[in-house]
Amino acid sequence: MTISEFKFEDKSLDWRLEQFPLSKLTLLVGASGVGKTQILRALMALKQIAGGSSINGISWRIEFKTLSNQNYIWEGEFENKGIEIFIDIDDDEDDNKKNKPRIIYEKLFLDNEIVIDRNEDKILFLGQPTIKLSQQQSIIHLLKEEEKINPAYDGIRKLDFADHSNSANAGQGFRFSFLNAKSLSKKFNTIERIQESELETPLKLFFVQKADKKVFVTIKQRFADIFPQIEDIKIAPLETKEKEMPDLLKDYPFIQIKEKGVQHWISQNRISSGMFRTLMQLSELYLCSEGTVFLIDEFENSLGINCINEITNDILASKRKLQFVLTSHHPYIIDAIGYNNWKLVTRNAGVIKTHNIDKFNIGKSKHSAFMQLIQLDEYQTGQEQ
Structure with missing residues (x-):
């Protein structure tokens, strides 16, 4: 799949990511601690939800296209039970399920047609009510074999947090x-x-x-x-x-x-x-597989300069149907990828924002784009000015 837009909120931890667009290659840049890694983890949370997990206090909205050019919008929200630790206990499975956060609402659109419309009281699939289904699991998971849902399920499951350190x-x-x-x-x-x-x-x-x-x-x-x-x-x-x-x-x-x-x-x-x-x-x-979305945090970790150059070049030259969302502080990676693919990440209190780099006039100077980037107050402080 290819993700075009994404937003996310975790009410239990009191932070939210404002909606932002993604391209085939998106490089998240910014000061340490602004939330770049949180963005990757938020995307991986959607894979967990598609796999049947219940995640406390989160809401999300993601737009993506499948390999067969189907356009999906998937959004939803789990109830917020506060900062708690939920542990699966096989011996008391029914009680454990009751303790897991329930889904407050969930919607799935396919090419502007609503496929799933769910709230706390009912679930409509293609306009018709379904039988009673688990309140703690996404319909994407529960009805993943359905023709209009399966491509969305398969797409979300192609999220891959790559880490071989x-x-x-x-x-x-x-x-x-x-x-x-x-x-x-x-x-x-x-x-x-x-x-x-x-x-x-x-x-x-x-x-x-x-x-x-x-x-x-x-x-x-x-x-x-x-x-x-x-x-x-x-x-x-x-x-x-x-x-x-x-x-x-x-x-x-x-x-x-x-x-x-x-x-x-x-x-x-x-x-x-x-x-x-x-x-x-x-x-x-x-x-x-084709359609994989690679999430790579601090891409330069454990790589020598010769490795960084070559792997970066291979990513840039790839002709396969892949998408990359990377974070990095390394000057070679940031400069090599090109500023049109950068998203500058800032954080004010619990609000994380990403910014298109053209708003900062990057690239309109004889200095390298990286040198212009690191001189920005937003990059140095991590806060939007």
Whole structure:
């Protein structure tokens, strides 16, 4: 999907994000603490709601277009039960559901036609009342199989908070339900199936090296462009004595790299965090599903300057149907992305606003846009003047 506009409020925490437009690439810039990360988390809250979660005290409105050019507006609000901690307790499920925040209202529009019109008393689907449904879960979740709702559900579920800063550790990146690689290889035997799967990126790499060698070689070559010392990459079980590894892990595929002039392969847990994160972000550009919306907080974290340049360039050059919402303080990223894609974020008390950069006359000077940006009072103080 592609998000065109978004607004959000959390009444339990007394803050709100005023409505703002997004483009294919949106870079949120501003002082620390103004709410850039909160914006990304607010978007991810919608994915949780579509997945069936009840979130206390929030309201939202999002406009987006699906891959098949269906235009949706989805809005709603959960009741505010104050600052509380809600814990799912399996032993007392009915009582627990009663304690969760209820939905006060919810609406879904498809190409200006109202599909869902819900309040605390009734639910109308295409103008007709439905049977009694959970008051704590979104209709997007409850009726996700319906023809006019499913594209909206699928779109919202493509929100992806990308973070690989800690994922190089052994065992991470592979779910422990993954026990039979050979049988799963038959299922994920095309690039399309791999991209549309919900597999984690390391597993997608494992399958694509067999299913589509051309794509795998492209990823490998781009990685070698960034790190010229790399000779090869493979995703395979570690070559080690059985007694050194639990039976559960001995057939697991791990990412391994080989450096020029070095005899032994470097296993996943010994790859540097910056190198591993670069490989993951690079791989995601090729192996995610079409319509993915990447949310990347502090894009430069754990990346060396060579990685920042190359990954930024790959994002800018991507021809796939992807959307990116990034935050960054790094001058190269901010300058490279271009000021037309910036949104300057400010915060006054609990109100977060985003501003188009042209209102500040950025770009109308011989100085770099970044240098003009950091001299703005709004950037330095985080408050709208």
